[in-house]
Amino acid sequence: MDPRRLADVATPGKLGDYLSSLPKLPATHHAGPATTVRTTVHDGHRIVVSTRYEITVDGLPIGAHLGVHPNGQVHCHALPAYQFLSALAAVRALIDNYPEEFPADLAGPGGGGHGGGHDGGQVHGDGHGGGRHEHGGD
Amino acid sequence: MAARSMATATVVADTSTEVTEMAVVRKNVLKDTAACQAFISGVKLLKAEDSTFSTTDFGIAGPPAKVRTYDLFVIWHILAMRTAVPPGGDPDIRNAAHLGPIFLPWHRMMLSLMEANLQRVLGDPAFGLPYWDWTDDTGHGDPTDSDLWKPSRMGGSGPAPFGGTVTDGPFAFDEADPGTFRVRITANSTLNMIRTSRGLRRALGVDVSTVPSKADVDALFDVRSPSGDPALATYDFEPWDGSSIGFRNRLEGFIPFGLHNLVHVFVGRDMGLASSPNDPVFYLHHCNVDRIWERWMDHNGRNYLPDQSAPAILRGHRLKDPIVSPLGSAATPETVLDPTSLYTYDQLS
Ligand SMILES: [Cu+2]
Numbered sequence: 001m002d003p004r005r006l007a008d009v010a011t012p013g014k015l016g017d018y019l020s021s022l023p024k025l026p027a028t029h030h031a032g033p034a035t036t037v038r039t040t041v042h043d044g045h046r047i048v049v050s051t052r053y054e055i056t057v058d059g060l061p062i063g064a065h066l067g068v069h070p071n072g073q074v075h076c077h078a079l080p081a082y083q084f085l086s087a088l089a090a091v092r093a094l095i096d097n098y099p100e101e102f103p104a105d106l107a108g109p110g111g112g113g114h115g116g117g118h119d120g121g122q123v124h125g126d127g128h129g130g131g132r133h134e135h136g137g138d
Numbered sequence: 139m140a141a142r143s144m145a146t147a148t149v150v151a152d153t154s155t156e157v158t159e160m161a162v163v164r165k166n167v168l169k170d171t172a173a174c175q176a177f178i179s180g181v182k183l184l185k186a187e188d189s190t191f192s193t194t195d196f197g198i199a200g201p202p203a204k205v206r207t208y209d210l211f212v213i214w215h216i217l218a219m220r221t222a223v224p225p226g227g228d229p230d231i232r233n234a235a236h237l238g239p240i241f242l243p244w245h246r247m248m249l250s251l252m253e254a255n256l257q258r259v260l261g262d263p264a265f266g267l268p269y270w271d272w273t274d275d276t277g278h279g280d281p282t283d284s285d286l287w288k289p290s291r292m293g294g295s296g297p298a299p300f301g302g303t304v305t306d307g308p309f310a311f312d313e314a315d316p317g318t319f320r321v322r323i324t325a326n327s328t329l330n331m332i333r334t335s336r337g338l339r340r341a342l343g344v345d346v347s348t349v350p351s352k353a354d355v356d357a358l359f360d361v362r363s364p365s366g367d368p369a370l371a372t373y374d375f376e377p378w379d380g381s382s383i384g385f386r387n388r389l390e391g392f393i394p395f396g397l398h399n400l401v402h403v404f405v406g407r408d409m410g411l412a413s414s415p416n417d418p419v420f421y422l423h424h425c426n427v428d429r430i431w432e433r434w435m436d437h438n439g440r441n442y443l444p445d446q447s448a449p450a451i452l453r454g455h456r457l458k459d460p461i462v463s464p465l466g467s468a469a470t471p472e473t474v475l476d477p478t479s480l481y482t483y484d485q486l487s
Pocket of ligand 1: 215235236245
């Protein structure tokens with residue numbers, strides 16, 4: 001890297017000009033659940049697994065999309081560094097991390113302030129395809 | 139471009155730049171008090187500095203509000219994370235900064251730009267971004283008790299037991315103080331950029347209880363079978379995403395879950411979101427990730443994969459592809475592979 005060139009573009013003006021000139025990404029409005037399609041071939045047989053989560057919290061559908069990595073772990077783009085054993089763990093983490101989107105007045109008794117749901121196992125270290133029983137569309 | 143708001147109470151960016159002729163040295167934040175204090179001062183200055191841009195310049199909904207220089211980097215990270223590679227694909231499978239080979243070059247580029255801004259506001263061209271070697275915090279007691287989280291350094295967690303707004307240290311929130319450290323731009327759970335006005339949130343050790351150990355990092359350099367993994371001597375592999383074997387994905391922390399990703403989750407809350415650069419610890423953490431990449435190149439040579447023979451759907455991740463950065467075609471994985479004209483580390487392992 002050329003230090004002079006770097007210093008030249010590092011100014012707030014240049015960085016801001018650059019970022020504001022990037023094509024504006026369309027607002028994401030997740031109308032419905034996303035579908036993850038995993039395909040592979042085993043012993044010559046073509047496998048297609050489509051997974052679709054239909055999730056509500058306090059009776060309302062959530063906007064965040066959940067998907068499944070090829071190794072079977074559940075992921076959520078709103079929590080990019082996380083991997084989950086199950087969709088339930090992912091939704092618990094969404095509630096913890098986006099409190100403004102899950103208002104306390106919609107929570108039942110014992111909720112609305114981290115009353116429950118912290119039973120561990122939100123994140124785990126190695127994949128073994130956990131959470132499969134929760135998939136809606138396998 | 140939309141009109142920019144002009145500065146009133148805040149300081150307008152002085153864009154005169156001094157270029158240092160010598161590479162700076164990046165040091166351990168827990169061993170170099172001066173570097174730590176300079177980092178804190180610089181972050182606060184960038185957080186107060188009016189970039190002269192407004193939220194509407196970046197398509198953020200709501201009435202226009204001035205964007206601080208520090209927050210430009212938050213915007214950059216969110217935009218890169220939302221940019222799928224290939225276009226039209228799923229950014230949660232591969233994006234312009236994560237889940238693929240570009241992960242390390244993109245963050246190197248971002249850190250260098252932050253370092254240059256810190257040098258500018260500190261008036262110190264010799265300032266080097268410090269790194270947080272999280273492995274120092276393992277093997278003796280609880281990593282949440284690390285000196286890093288003391289009020290004199292990064293401050294601590296939110297209230298026990300589940301974390302929340304940081305209440306001590308230089309980034310504590312005080313609603314009554316107009317100069318308080320305030321999170322102003324973040325993303326909602328559908329990854330749209332939104333305005334907010336609140337304190338920094340952390341949940342140290344809540345979602346995972348520890349950070350990676352020295353053994354976890356050393357394992358990246360054990361490439362002898364059967365104890366080690368020979369694939370770690372290669373930078374990356376097909377399909378160039380979160381399911382790849384090889385060094386990059388192991389360090390990024392998707393397979394197995396660990397290293398870079400584990401540290402984001404350990405700190406928690408703001409550090410776990412697409413807007414993770416809102417927590418200044420992001421820079422100390424990524425500086426350490428970059429240091430581990432340097433150590434890897436020290437062992438394996440300055441090489442990178444894939445090259446231009448990889449299919450065009452990987453555009454943005456190949457050796458000579460431009461990084462999503464203001465340097466345009468001047469910054470590619472190839473041109474950032476050797477950073478020694480800009481900085482070196484005091485220690486690689
Ligand atoms: Cu990142």
